[in-house]
Amino acid sequence: MRPLYLLREAMHNLRVNRGNVLIGIVTTAFTLVCFGVFVLLYLNLKNVTGTLQSDIEVIVYLEPGASEQVVSLVQKRLDTEPAAVTSTFVSKEQALQEFSEQFPEESLLLEGMDANPLPASVVVNLSPRFLDTESLSAFAERLKQLPGVTHVAYSQDWVDTLTLVVSYFELGAVVIGLILAMATVTIIANTIRLSLHTRKEEIEILRLIGATGVFIAIPYVIEGTILGAMGGGLSLALLKGVFEFFRLELNASGWFVGVEHILPIFPRQVSFLLVMTGMLLGCGSSVLSVFGLMKARN
Amino acid sequence: MIQLFHVSKFYDRCVALDDVSFRIDKGECVILTGPSGAGKTTLLKVIFGAEIPDAGQILVQNRNVARLRGGAIPYLRRTMGIVLQNFQLLQKKTVYENVVLPLIIQGVKRREARQRVMDVLKAVGMDHKQRVRTGVLSAGEQQRICIARAIVNSPILLLADEPTGNLDADLTIEIVELFRRIHAEGTTILLATHNQQVVEQMNGRVVHLQEGRVVTDTEADS
Numbered sequence: 001m002r003p004l005y006l007l008r009e010a011m012h013n014l015r016v017n018r019g020n021v022l023i024g025i026v027t028t029a030f031t032l033v034c035f036g037v038f039v040l041l042y043l044n045l046k047n048v049t050g051t052l053q054s055d056i057e058v059i060v061y062l063e064p065g066a067s068e069q070v071v072s073l074v075q076k077r078l079d080t081e082p083a084a085v086t087s088t089f090v091s092k093e094q095a096l097q098e099f100s101e102q103f104p105e106e107s108l109l110l111e112g113m114d115a116n117p118l119p120a121s122v123v124v125n126l127s128p129r130f131l132d133t134e135s136l137s138a139f140a141e142r143l144k145q146l147p148g149v150t151h152v153a154y155s156q157d158w159v160d161t162l163t164l165v166v167s168y169f170e171l172g173a174v175v176i177g178l179i180l181a182m183a184t185v186t187i188i189a190n191t192i193r194l195s196l197h198t199r200k201e202e203i204e205i206l207r208l209i210g211a212t213g214v215f216i217a218i219p220y221v222i223e224g225t226i227l228g229a230m231g232g233g234l235s236l237a238l239l240k241g242v243f244e245f246f247r248l249e250l251n252a253s254g255w256f257v258g259v260e261h262i263l264p265i266f267p268r269q270v271s272f273l274l275v276m277t278g279m280l281l282g283c284g285s286s287v288l289s290v291f292g293l294m295k296a297r298n
Numbered sequence: 299m300i301q302l303f304h305v306s307k308f309y310d311r312c313v314a315l316d317d318v319s320f321r322i323d324k325g326e327c328v329i330l331t332g333p334s335g336a337g338k339t340t341l342l343k344v345i346f347g348a349e350i351p352d353a354g355q356i357l358v359q360n361r362n363v364a365r366l367r368g369g370a371i372p373y374l375r376r377t378m379g380i381v382l383q384n385f386q387l388l389q390k391k392t393v394y395e396n397v398v399l400p401l402i403i404q405g406v407k408r409r410e411a412r413q414r415v416m417d418v419l420k421a422v423g424m425d426h427k428q429r430v431r432t433g434v435l436s437a438g439e440q441q442r443i444c445i446a447r448a449i450v451n452s453p454i455l456l457l458a459d460e461p462t463g464n465l466d467a468d469l470t471i472e473i474v475e476l477f478r479r480i481h482a483e484g485t486t487i488l489l490a491t492h493n494q495q496v497v498e499q500m501n502g503r504v505v506h507l508q509e510g511r512v513v514t515d516t517e518a519d520s
Contacts, residue, residue: 002402002405002408005402201386202388204386205386205387205388206399206403207372207375208346208375208380208382208386209375209376209380209399209400209403209447210372210373210375210376210400210403210404211372211403212369212372212403213368213369213372215372215403
């Protein structure tokens with residue numbers, strides 16, 4: 001078998017059926033764009049969730065007038081906890097100062113009070129392995145039992161909601177991905193079938209002179225693979241273009257100053273995934289189309 | 299070379315072949331004659347595996363064609379050359395590209411393939427048109443290209459179904475002469491025709507079919 005001959009035949013097929021091939025490429029590209037949008041949404045949401053989760057802190061509030069011994073006891077206990085990475089003591093004075101800095105307008109409310117109403121606390125940064133709801137609540141529960149601890153707070157609820165949304169997106173990406181994959185397979189398979197139909201006579205001749213089904217089928221499989229890859233490439237170009245435009249607009253808006261790390265991401269793997277998915281779908285659909293050729297006797 | 303044992307083939311209720319038995323030895327030239335619908339084409343088709351007989355066995359070079367799986371048929375066809383009435387050429391490809399195809403399929407190296415193609419094109423008198431697209435050739439030239447393609451891999455058996463069916467009397471003489479030369483070089487030939495001129499000119503063993511049955515089997519004049 002001559003690989004160059006088979007490749008040339010595939011290129012010839014693409015040239016001869018360029019109208020159908022173009023339709024196939026564009027339709028494949030659009031279905032892959034839809035899939036890509038979903039994947040990007042999913043990855044970006046996951047990225048944001050991951051970033052926010054890594055910022056989750058547990059705040060252990062101490063009873064008013066807690067002694068140094070109590071603080072030391074809490075910190076010693078935290079040292080033995082695998083979930084706690086670092087712990088920082090925040091005195092009543094520090095708490096008041098931070099409050100004033102963060103909420104300058106509301107700090108006026110505290111000025112009229114005789115004593116500082118804010119409690120001292122220990123701020124705990126968590127290991128990423130213990131960021132799930134169960135570990136967090138168990139950890140908080142253990143800390144609540146310590147003497148001198150009045151309350152343990154962590155902002156988990158809304159992160160949980162976000163995680164739930166991401167998992168729905170994950171499911172949605174799989175379902176939509178499957179539906180779009182089926183649509184792409186149908187489109188490419190039809191393009192290949194048309195190509196087969198227009199070259200019916202040629203296939204008969206090849207059979208007559210001893211060509212195996214595989215020999216006849218390979219150029220069509222190459223054709224489908226190239227078509228899929230081109231569809232994937234086009235979808236990548238479209239997605240990347242729209243994505244960069246969107247990113248520039250967001251940057252220009254100034255909404256993300258200081259938190260640029262949560263700006264939308266376009267991982268290199270997505271580019272690879274799109275082109276590879278296109279190629280695999282193209283290859284798979286053409287194999288489906290030429291399957292009969294492999295078995296035919298005449 | 300070829301042995302048929304009680305071969306029958308039906309299309310719906312029509313009998314195409316009815317209990318056909320005969321053998322063809324290596325190096326023989328057999329002319330299959332009979333009117334249209336006598337079963338000549340069907341007989342050739344069961345020999346090259348395009349049709350499966352409903353009854354009987356066919357041995358081609360000791361291989362039972364009736365029992366061959368689909369995947370084995372191409373390998374059977376590579377041992378034989380097949381020439382059909384309607385040329386079966388790739389019209390958009392050149393003479394060279396058409397003739398070299400069986401060698402590409404068999405994985406013959408490029409240089410050797412080129413030499414073999416040029417040799418057969420010379421033998422059929424078409425070497426000067428190797429770069430011409432077959433679609434623009436005359437009927438006689440197209441049939442010569444078909445014959446060149448059929449013999450390029452030096453088959454031991456050449457099957458031809460009405461090879462002169464689309465040709466005038468002069469071209470028929472030319473093509474038959476080509477078959478005679480191929481036979482003289484030792485190739486076994488089974489040629490189906492209803493053209494009496496071909497039968498006489500080929501001077502081979504004549505098997506006459508009628509309504510799917512062998513009615514006469516006459517040895518060649520010595």
